[in-house]
Amino acid sequence: MSQNLFQLNGKVAAVTGCTRGIGRSVAIALAEAGADxxxxxxxPEKTDVKEEVENLGRRCEIIQCDLNNIEEVKGAIPAVVEHFGQIDILVNAAGIQRRSPAVDFPEEDWDEVLNINLKTTWILCQQAGKYMVPQKSGKIINFASLLSYQGGINVPAYAASKGGVSQLTKALSNEWAQHHVNVNTIVPGYIATEMNTALINDDNRNKQILDRIPAGDWGKPEDFKGTAVFLASNASDYVHGHQLAVDGGWLGR
Ligand SMILES: NC(=O)c1ccc[n+]([C@@H]2O[C@H](COP(=O)([O-])OP(=O)(O)OC[C@H]3O[C@@H](n4cnc5c(N)ncnc54)[C@H](OP(=O)(O)O)[C@@H]3O)[C@@H](O)[C@H]2O)c1
Incomplete structure (x- = not known):
């Protein structure tokens, strides 16, 4: 099979959640495949990922974007185009989790989770679509969750937000596939990142989780490199509105 299918040379990728965890791994993978x-x-003072990307010989710019600041969110994609002259790939990897029983769940936590996980994903997709639809090409990768399918316990806002991300992805895909803009989700299973520190440190919960994962272990951020490059590249040109699970087999069980 041609390696060119997976090459991203000449492409510009914008990535949220790139400072750590899955998003960081995805950003490095896209740069390794050739993208700026x-x-x-x-x-902006966190420059380690930028340095790693530049050490791979790619161009890299940090765009200040606090996802709690809607004006910065709305300005982010225009800023990418101003810097690079184009946008070809958008990865919405940022996400937050808040845990509390539903009856006590704070309204401010609900708003923050829905804003960061769902509303900013929508705004960034919409902004990217304004460039990608007219240019008749583009790749958008959103991050869903097992809780796009299951309700979870003590995580009502997160479950609602990730259900929304899945549906949003399908809705955008239905409009934009005809314009050769691919909108897909990656569905992580249980991945060992800061988001899950509490679960990993709870011996009982940790054992319950591990017992249910067919692969028998937590996933790692590096496990997303291949799927991200696939969905960002020509290798996935006829893949639209798909939910690609990287979950050690959890959903199949
Ligand atoms: N880990 C899992 O098991 C798992 C499972 C299912 C789905 N997911 C999803 O996969 C994606 C990546 O998860 P992860 O585990 O890699 O997360 P993580 O390690 O907790 O990293 C979260 C990322 O989001 C960024 N972020 C949070 N709030 C932000 C804000 N207000 N403005 C800008 N950036 C902000 C963080 O930036 P800072 O460094 O500035 O905080 C960080 O880069 C998320 O969408 C998550 O919901 C993860």
Whole structure:
């Protein structure tokens, strides 16, 4: 099979959640495949990912974007185009989790989770679509969750937001597939990142989770490199509105 199918040379990718965890791994993978990178992050002083991308010989710019600041969110994609002259790939990897029993779940936590996980994903997709639809090409990768399918316990806002991300992805795909803009989701299973520190440190919960994962272990951020490059590249040109699980087999069980 031609390696060119997976090459991203000459492409510009914008990635949220790129400072750590899955998003960081995805950003590095896209750069390794040849893309230049716009890192949409709230802390411009965190330059380690930028340096890693530049060490791979790619161009990289940090675009200040606190996902709690709607004006910065709305300005992020125009800023990418101003810097690079184009946008070809958008990865919405940022996400937050808040845990609390539903009867006590704070309204401010609900708003923050829905805003960061769902509304900013929508705004960034819409902004990217304004460039990708007219140019008749583009790749958008959103991050859903097992809780796009299951309700979870003590995570009502997260479950609602990730159900929304799945449906939003399908809705955009239905409109934009005809314009050769691919909108898909990656569905992580249980991945060992900061988001799951509490679960990993709870011996009982950790054992319950591990017992249910057919692969027998937590996933790692690096496990997303291949799927991200696939969905960002020509290799996935006829893949639209898909939900690609990277979950060690959890959903199949
Ligand atoms: N880990 C899992 O098991 C799992 C399972 C299912 C789905 N997912 C989804 O996969 C994606 C990546 O998860 P992860 O585990 O890699 O998360 P993570 O390690 O907790 O990293 C979260 C990322 O989001 C960024 N972020 C959070 N709030 C932000 C804000 N207000 N403005 C800008 N950036 C902000 C963080 O930036 P800072 O460094 O600035 O905080 C960080 O880069 C998320 O959408 C998550 O919901 C993860």
């Amino acid at each position: 990178l716009a890192l949409l992050q709230r802390s």
